[in-house]
Amino acid sequence: MLVRFKEGFSSPPHIHNITYRGIVIDGEMHNSDPDAKAMWMPVNSYWTQYR
Helix, strand or coil: CCCCCCCCCCCCCCCCCCCEEEECCCCCEECCCCCCCCCEECCCCEEEECC
């Protein structure tokens, strides 16, 4: 699935019921606990969510 977020998009903390991998294709992405230090991920960065 390909997702394009609008600039400034933010979602509340949530969970997924599947394992997936996210890859940053364009721009930067912050994917972390809202209380964690900001960790911006540049193009070609990826993360994996394990169920």
